[in-house]
Amino acid sequence: MTGAAGPGHDVVGFARALRDAGLPVGTPEAAAFAEALGWIDPLVRREVYLAARATLVRRREDLAVFDELFARFFGGPAPARGRAAPLAPRHDPAKVFRTALVAYMAERAEPAARELEVSEHEKAASELELLQRKDFADCTPAELDAIARAMRELRLDVTLRRSRRLVRARRGGRLDLPRIVRDAARRGGAVLALATRRPKLRRRPLVVLADISGSMELYSRLLLQFLHGVTQRHARTEPFVFGTRLTRITPQLQIRRVDAALDHAGREIADFAGGTRIGECLHAFDRLHARRVLGRGAVVLIISDGWDTGDPARLSAAMHRLARRAHRIVWLNPLLGRAGYAPDVRGMAAALAHIDDFLPIHDLRSLHDLAHRLGRLPRRKGAVRAPWPHKPRAGLADGAPRSDTRAARSPHPAGRRGEP
Amino acid sequence: MSEPAASPAISPATTPQALAEALAAHGYIVDDALAMTVYLALRMQRPLFLEGAPGVGMTLLASGLAEVFDTRLIRLSCYEGLDLAQAAYEWNYPRQLLALQAHGRSAADDAAIDDLYRDAFLMRRPLLQAIDAAAERAPVLLIDEIDRADDEFESFLLELLGEFQITIPELGTIRARHRPIVVLTSNRTRDVHDALKRRCLYHWIDYPSLATEVEIVRRKVPGLGEQLRRRVVAFVQRLRREDLSKLPGVAETVDWAEAMSHVADAGAGALEPATVDATLGLLLKYHDDIERVRGPLVEQLLAESA
Numbered sequence: 001m002t003g004a005a006g007p008g009h010d011v012v013g014f015a016r017a018l019r020d021a022g023l024p025v026g027t028p029e030a031a032a033f034a035e036a037l038g039w040i041d042p043l044v045r046r047e048v049y050l051a052a053r054a055t056l057v058r059r060r061e062d063l064a065v066f067d068e069l070f071a072r073f074f075g076g077p078a079p080a081r082g083r084a085a086p087l088a089p090r091h092d093p094a095k096v097f098r099t100a101l102v103a104y105m106a107e108r109a110e111p112a113a114r115e116l117e118v119s120e121h122e123k124a125a126s127e128l129e130l131l132q133r134k135d136f137a138d139c140t141p142a143e144l145d146a147i148a149r150a151m152r153e154l155r156l157d158v159t160l161r162r163s164r165r166l167v168r169a170r171r172g173g174r175l176d177l178p179r180i181v182r183d184a185a186r187r188g189g190a191v192l193a194l195a196t197r198r199p200k201l202r203r204r205p206l207v208v209l210a211d212i213s214g215s216m217e218l219y220s221r222l223l224l225q226f227l228h229g230v231t232q233r234h235a236r237t238e239p240f241v242f243g244t245r246l247t248r249i250t251p252q253l254q255i256r257r258v259d260a261a262l263d264h265a266g267r268e269i270a271d272f273a274g275g276t277r278i279g280e281c282l283h284a285f286d287r288l289h290a291r292r293v294l295g296r297g298a299v300v301l302i303i304s305d306g307w308d309t310g311d312p313a314r315l316s317a318a319m320h321r322l323a324r325r326a327h328r329i330v331w332l333n334p335l336l337g338r339a340g341y342a343p344d345v346r347g348m349a350a351a352l353a354h355i356d357d358f359l360p361i362h363d364l365r366s367l368h369d370l371a372h373r374l375g376r377l378p379r380r381k382g383a384v385r386a387p388w389p390h391k392p393r394a395g396l397a398d399g400a401p402r403s404d405t406r407a408a409r410s411p412h413p414a415g416r417r418g419e420p
Numbered sequence: 421m422s423e424p425a426a427s428p429a430i431s432p433a434t435t436p437q438a439l440a441e442a443l444a445a446h447g448y449i450v451d452d453a454l455a456m457t458v459y460l461a462l463r464m465q466r467p468l469f470l471e472g473a474p475g476v477g478m479t480l481l482a483s484g485l486a487e488v489f490d491t492r493l494i495r496l497s498c499y500e501g502l503d504l505a506q507a508a509y510e511w512n513y514p515r516q517l518l519a520l521q522a523h524g525r526s527a528a529d530d531a532a533i534d535d536l537y538r539d540a541f542l543m544r545r546p547l548l549q550a551i552d553a554a555a556e557r558a559p560v561l562l563i564d565e566i567d568r569a570d571d572e573f574e575s576f577l578l579e580l581l582g583e584f585q586i587t588i589p590e591l592g593t594i595r596a597r598h599r600p601i602v603v604l605t606s607n608r609t610r611d612v613h614d615a616l617k618r619r620c621l622y623h624w625i626d627y628p629s630l631a632t633e634v635e636i637v638r639r640k641v642p643g644l645g646e647q648l649r650r651r652v653v654a655f656v657q658r659l660r661r662e663d664l665s666k667l668p669g670v671a672e673t674v675d676w677a678e679a680m681s682h683v684a685d686a687g688a689g690a691l692e693p694a695t696v697d698a699t700l701g702l703l704l705k706y707h708d709d710i711e712r713v714r715g716p717l718v719e720q721l722l723a724e725s726a
Contacts, residue, residue: 039463
């Protein structure tokens with residue numbers, strides 16, 4: 001540890017320490033810091049701190065880690081930074097804690113799941129046929145591994161939206177004047193054809209909020225593997241998990257190797273297999289993340305059985321806000337696959353009035369259906385929603401949509417399970 | 421192929437403190453952290469990347485800088501699909517077409533085509549204006565709400581911020597004689613690509629401290645008595661700790677302070693719950709939020725912030 005701030009600051013060492021802690025600090029940033037030291041008084045600790053912060057930090061989330069490492073590296077107490085909220089100790093090696101999830105995974109994981117061999121893969125393929133309709137809750141660990149491998153192949157076909165960027169069109173669309181002039185210039189001033197442009201199609205961002213509380217324990221590991229697969233394949237995915245609190249696990253699941261990714265995600269999650277306060281977690285989402293991740297017409301997937309120990313009114317209010325911002329809300333409920341299930345769980349009933357599609361997620365087939373269906377979500381029109389009748393209705397177990405008006409309006413009846 | 425010359429008139433920025441004072445003289449209050457980041461951005465000639473909640477005055481900083489350096493403020497507001505034609509330059513197509521038609525018969529020769537792409541037909545958009553070599557001194561280029569633009573525009577911007585030049589195929593490369601002072605702002609409706617942030621000095625602007633905000637209100641609403649000013653700001657600061665959809669920004673504080681200077685009994689220096697209830701719409705912009713705060717909570721917050 002270097003002593004008090006002095007002229008001979010170990011810029012490289014400090015940059016490396018930040019990098020080791022997970023901040024995106026490379027040589028250019030270190031060079032910028034060194035340059036900045038030339039413009040300030042390197043004997044004034046506060047100036048060194050502010051200069052380091054200006055050149056080495058690029059995300060608000062990294063400020064907490066930065067402050068702590070700065071204090072450790074340059075001695076003295078952590079510098080005052082104003083009244084920003086304390087942040088999760090994501091990268092701090094001193095505070096890394098292995099939570100219930102890791103222990104749980106270690107207990108359940110079969111060594112065979114780590115590395116995949118070809119012969120095993122073939123065997124798995126035939127087993128998969130049988131596994132298509134077996135409820136995840138009834139599967140053995142070996143079967144779960146087979147399912148996890150199958151999930152890695154799964155592509156979610158997320159629906160498209162028209163962006164405001166224009167690309168060249170074959171026919172139709174708006175006039176492309178620059179091209180018309182260029183073409184005309186080439187042809188001696190004659191306008192022979194009218195070039196046009198049309199909006200470029202883009203995939204919608206996907207936000208996944210997955211319940212990892214106690215009642216969902218049987219599905220949690222699979223869920224995380226599913227989230228990892230989706231995050232890897234679909235560039236604009238923001239996975240979150242919740243139980244009693246909300247955790248964003250996007251950076252963790254962006255790690256390519258599934259074991260490492262789940263391991264890192266596990267360190268993040270402090271409320272694994274505990275209670276559920278969906279309403280609180282959705283409020284936290286609304287306050288902290290919605291602005292950033294719900295832009296550009298996002299599709300929101302909520303994966304939960306709807307068991308909520310919180311206040312249903314709060315959940316309903318949070319769902320209402322979410323519904324206003326999201327392009328579409330798809331609620332995936334593993335219990336929906338059970339014969340005779342009706343969503344009389346308090347939380348589920350409160351949420352139903354605000355969701356667009358209510359689908360099962362309990363076996364491989366339902367996952368495939370989901371992957372297929374996300375690409376064909378009909379356009380949502382109007383914000384008026386009929387309240388869900390509290391008594392269960394026929395057809396609900398099939399995951400019929402919660403609103404008859406909606407079903408009548410949309411070309412694809414949203415939420416009906418595709419039967420073979 | 422020389423580097424763009426350093427921004428001239430950098431004299432107000434000899435130290436971070438001097439810069440903060442110069443900005444304050446023009447009505448923009450910064451804390452020492454922001455002063456340092458701006459100072460280094462000027463010294464190191466890096467773009468400034470400001471992120472924060474809406475209403476913390478990111479845009480105002482750019483106009484404050486323009487005033488301090490007595491230079492032009494060029495503003496580019498971003499939106500999805502923003503392209504070169506709107507951001508950098510565009511040819512005046514109707515005039516080009518007319519010119520083509522006029523040339524019509526003798527056309528097809530290169531001279532006629534060259535004639536189409538000359539300066540007179542060029543429409544300069546903010547980015548081209550900013551690096552236009554004709555500028556006498558470096559302007560302040562504000563690229564507002566970059567988070568609303570898309571990836572395509574970001575990659576173009578990345579190029580521009582690296583070289584400070586724009587290549588127009590028909591005319592050649594236009595290079596900045598003076599490197600503009602670039603300020604990018606983001607409300608964080610989306611994560612901006614890391615490569616872009618890497619070129620910049622980053623600063624997260626938080627809501628100001630009580631003292632800073634009181635000072636801002638003192639400058640913007642001189643008609644408000646000192647005691648009431650403090651009460652007004654304290655109430656807003658307390659309100660920001662509540663769980664609301666949209667927290668009031670500094671602009672809202674100033675608006676509300678102005679309103680209070682008209683309605684409140686200046687002599688009393690006190691805030692009446694009824695007055696606060698009636699004017700909550702100036703602070704909170706969501707019906708749910710107003711409903712939540714109105715009535716008992718206002719009284720409680722007033723008591724707590726007294």
